[in-house]
Amino acid sequence: MPSPIDLHSHSTVSDGLLMPQALVEHAAAQGVKVLSLTDHDDTAGLAIAAKVAAEHGMQLVNGVEISVTWRRRTIHVVGLRIDPDHAPLRDGLEKIRAGRHVRAQGIAASLEKFGIAGSLEGAYAHASQGIISRAHFARYLIEQGYASNFKSLFKRYLVKGKPGYFEHHWATLEEAITWIAGSGGVAVLAHPGRYDIGRTNMLLLLEEFRNLGGTAIEVVTGSHTTDQFQEYAKLAHMFGFKASMGSDYHGPGGYLEMGRLPDLPRGCIPVWQDWPETQSLNNLR
Structure with a gap:
């Protein structure tokens, strides 16, 4: 049975195809009960998304996806349950x-x-x-x-070594995690399976992420394969991370439709465990 939780999605505020209101309405139509809007480096869509979610009986989790430079590579850190008015976060974004x-x-x-x-x-x-x-x-x-x-x-195109690649310095990993934690949020390493950094660098990244205060990694996400669900579930257990999930929905034709995410692999500790937003849902593992 697909999970009713989706903690990674994008609207036209960043690079999604649907405006925040339409995104929430689409999520509701797909059976999503707990949704996080995590636009890239911007929180402008959260207020209207929360309003529309309430109208549909959904829980909206304030989120953002922060662009980070780690060892000259771009990675993304999702902040969940953030306060968008927290000054260091707002100014950093x-x-x-x-x-x-x-x-x-x-x-x-x-x-x-x-x-x-x-x-x-x-x-x-x-x-x-x-x-x-x-x-x-x-x-x-x-x-x-x-x-x-x-x-x-x-x-x-647009990736290292290909036409359209341009090296750019984003926030540091420490800055992103500090902004998120300072706002009362939870720092989640987004879609680790997309980073072509090799096994050794992945272990180093996860260790540094943990040491800086990172809480969770995305285990089930739209761009991960079924094998990667299991791989990152094991790494989450190895490093003591909680597990998150999200479609990374940008619009039709993307990675995975909302409301189609499988449940987390057995043994994962959900990042949403003990959240009041999820207490009304059953069968969460």
Whole structure:
């Protein structure tokens, strides 16, 4: 039976295709009972999302997904149950958003070198509410016929060693975790299976994440395979992390539809254990 919990999703405030209200309505239609809106580096959609969730009898968990640079690689840290008005978090996110425009120019320049013109304007055309991300460039490139979907696009473009890659410094891992914890939230390492860093670096990342105060890792997420569900469940147990889950929903055609997540593997301790938002749900493991 699919889980009614989804703790990772995106709206048009960052790089999702649905406005916050429509995203919550879609989640409700898919049977989601506890939802977190975790837009990249922005919390602007949380207030309206919470209002609409209440109208549908859902629980909205305040969230954000923070862009982090770790050993010259980009990783993402999800903050759950955050206070969006916490000044250090708010100011830190504002600084990251300003840097996104610089990165966008670098991505466009890189693509231009490989004969792909107009990508900056094309990406911004998809960024309806201001934040610019690789996903907006990806949509432009797919629109122009360079790939048929996100999965194939990100194998050939916008990643290290490929056209459109631009090295950019985001927040540090310590900053992201400190902002989240300071706001009363829980720091979760997002979709670890997506980071092509090798086994040794993954263990180092998990150790550092734990030592800095990270609480959980995403075990079940839209971009993980079934084998990775088990792999990261074992790593969560090894490092003493709680386990989170989320579709990482951006809109139709993405990783996984909302309301279709399997339950966490046996033995995982849910990050939402003891949360008041989930006490009305049954069969949570």
